[in-house]
Amino acid sequence: MTTVTATATSLSWDEGAVVTIDQRALPHEIRELRLTDVDAVIAAIESLAVRGAPAIGLAGALGVALSARLHSGPDGVDRAAVHADAERLIAARPTAVNLEWAVRRTLTRLDEGAQAVLAEATAMLAEDATLNAAAVERAADLVDSLTPDRPLRLLTHCNTGRLATGAVGTALGTILHLAGRGRVREVLVDETRPLLQGARLTAWELGEAGVPYRLCVDSAAAGAMAHGLVDCVLVGADRIAANGDTANKIGTYGLAVAAARHGIPFVVVAPESTWDSSLADGSGIVIEERAAAEVTHLADRVCAPQDARAYNPAFDVTPAELITAIVTERRVFRPRRGVPQQLTAGVADDRIEGLLEEFPDHPEPGVVFRDLSALYAQPGLLAGLAARVDEEFGGAYDRVLAVESRGFVLGAALAARTGTPLTLARKPGKLPGPVHSADYSLEYGMDRLELRKSAIAPGERVLCVDDVLATGGTLAAAAQLVRDSGAEVAGMAVVLELAGLGGRDRLSSHRLAALCEVPA
Numbered sequence: 001m002t003t004v005t006a007t008a009t010s011l012s013w014d015e016g017a018v019v020t021i022d023q024r025a026l027p028h029e030i031r032e033l034r035l036t037d038v039d040a041v042i043a044a045i046e047s048l049a050v051r052g053a054p055a056i057g058l059a060g061a062l063g064v065a066l067s068a069r070l071h072s073g074p075d076g077v078d079r080a081a082v083h084a085d086a087e088r089l090i091a092a093r094p095t096a097v098n099l100e101w102a103v104r105r106t107l108t109r110l111d112e113g114a115q116a117v118l119a120e121a122t123a124m125l126a127e128d129a130t131l132n133a134a135a136v137e138r139a140a141d142l143v144d145s146l147t148p149d150r151p152l153r154l155l156t157h158c159n160t161g162r163l164a165t166g167a168v169g170t171a172l173g174t175i176l177h178l179a180g181r182g183r184v185r186e187v188l189v190d191e192t193r194p195l196l197q198g199a200r201l202t203a204w205e206l207g208e209a210g211v212p213y214r215l216c217v218d219s220a221a222a223g224a225m226a227h228g229l230v231d232c233v234l235v236g237a238d239r240i241a242a243n244g245d246t247a248n249k250i251g252t253y254g255l256a257v258a259a260a261r262h263g264i265p266f267v268v269v270a271p272e273s274t275w276d277s278s279l280a281d282g283s284g285i286v287i288e289e290r291a292a293a294e295v296t297h298l299a300d301r302v303c304a305p306q307d308a309r310a311y312n313p314a315f316d317v318t319p320a321e322l323i324t325a326i327v328t329e330r331r332v333f334r335p336r337r338g339v340p341q342q343l344t345a346g347v348a349d350d351r352i353e354g355l356l357e358e359f360p361d362h363p364e365p366g367v368v369f370r371d372l373s374a375l376y377a378q379p380g381l382l383a384g385l386a387a388r389v390d391e392e393f394g395g396a397y398d399r400v401l402a403v404e405s406r407g408f409v410l411g412a413a414l415a416a417r418t419g420t421p422l423t424l425a426r427k428p429g430k431l432p433g434p435v436h437s438a439d440y441s442l443e444y445g446m447d448r449l450e451l452r453k454s455a456i457a458p459g460e461r462v463l464c465v466d467d468v469l470a471t472g473g474t475l476a477a478a479a480q481l482v483r484d485s486g487a488e489v490a491g492m493a494v495v496l497e498l499a500g501l502g503g504r505d506r507l508s509s510h511r512l513a514a515l516c517e518v519p520a
């Protein structure tokens with residue numbers, strides 16, 4: 001047993017031995033393991049002394065190198081013996097495809113002899129550094145583009161850092177990279193029951209890197225999202241099917257469901273070797289089931305009745321539609337995101353505020369233009385805006401009247417969510433046939449809204465929807481059009497209220513919902 005420095009790479013080859021850190025001993029002890037035969041490598045993989053999909057792949061590859069070396073003689077390599085060892089290595093853990101991929105890749109060099117097999121395995125180790133760096137950079141850019149422009153609260157699960165790979169890691173590597181860019185306020189680390197990879201390993205790596213973190217029990221994560229403590233979830237992967245369904249540490253699926261409900265980006269970072277294109281979707285992924293004692297014991301002490309049986313799958317599969325993006329060293333894969341409506345919850349005010357962009361003196365000197373583009377660009381967030389309006393008004397209206405042009409966005413999302421008819425109030429000259437029209441003044445000049453006379457039936461209850469409430473002129477004009485149609489204004493909804501310009505007072509006779517309020 002040797003103590004190694006904390007910054008040593010987690011896997012290397014040294015004079016006929018695979019050298020690694022025994023992850024079972026962390027964080028109390030940094031214990032070096034020297035694995036000198038295939039059985040030792042298999043035992044290390046099975047017991048999670050070496051763990052994390054890329055790391056077990058690399059250990060498997062080095063295991064084949066060990067086997068080839070040990071089965072080399074004057075007549076060359078005993079191919080059958082090495083192939084038998086390779087199959088045993090592959091079987092050590094069934095879910096992470098990286099293991100089989102790496103073992104089979106090293107086997108392609110077997111005909112060239114043991115030295116060539118070793119060269120392939122060590123080349124893969126070196127490659128991992130390049131792959132990690134490329135994926136991490138790409139993922140950090142993506143997270144930058146998906147999140148508010150403020151110090152981020154990130155949530156991660158299991159361990160996907162240098163212990164789990166041959167270099168900086170994947171999801172955790174991305175978090176460290178974002179921290180290097182000064183973008184991280186805090187990382188919430190799921191403890192990751194039952195083997196506590198989050199508490200023991202991720203917390204240790206974050207502490208080592210000086211990145212602020214708090215540990216939470218796995219079951220606290222959904223509540224943290226509901227309370228606005230999470231801007232983005234980042235996880236790794238063990239096997240990704242062709243459609244993007246992703247197997248990862250047990251508990252990942254629940255995180256994705258909660259993130260989808262709260263419109264929070266859910267990003268998977270993994271090397272290309274984690275894709276298994278032989279599987280059309282995740283239903284064919286074999287999930288490793290581990291010993292009951294991992295659940296019935298805590299730190300070697302029994303914590304359940306003696307006869308308790310346990311259900312202990314090591315992984316679960318997150319359906320692709322709950323994943324915002326899967327980032328590899330080569331690409332950003334965005335599965336088609338179809339978050340079920342029932343899953344979508346309203347978006348918190350501060351999340352909206354964090355995504356607003358302000359442009360002073362646009363379109364005129366003295367006017368501050370509030371751009372909502374970043375809100376609409378957030379995967380799932382528009383659905384969350386519509387959910388908020390839906391929560392506010394329930395079914396108390398028969399029609400949505402959306403005001404040109406930016407009111408069309410929320411109006412359409414609301415109509416689609418609620419199955420309510422949508423009508424567009426347009427700028428002058430756009431609509432054919434006889435129209436009602438209403439003039440109104442803006443912060444910068446006059447404008448007019450028009451509505452086809454036949455568009456709204458008399459007596460209908462109409463919800464008027466726009467993007468921003470400033471002086472209230474636009475929505476007052478929309479209300480006028482509703483009244484001119486013989487219909488009733490059921491209420492008004494805007495994404496953003498600029499307080500202090502008198503809009504709310506002007507519309508005080510109407511029920512008004514603003515999803516976010518900022519000073520003008």
Ligand SMILES: CSC[C@@H](O)[C@@H](O)C(=O)COP(=O)(O)O
Binds near residue numbers: 164170171
């Ligand atoms: C970069 S590691 C990616 C995954 O392997 C990781 O998230 C994970 O689920 C590891 O599970 P483990 O059982 O600890 O090997």
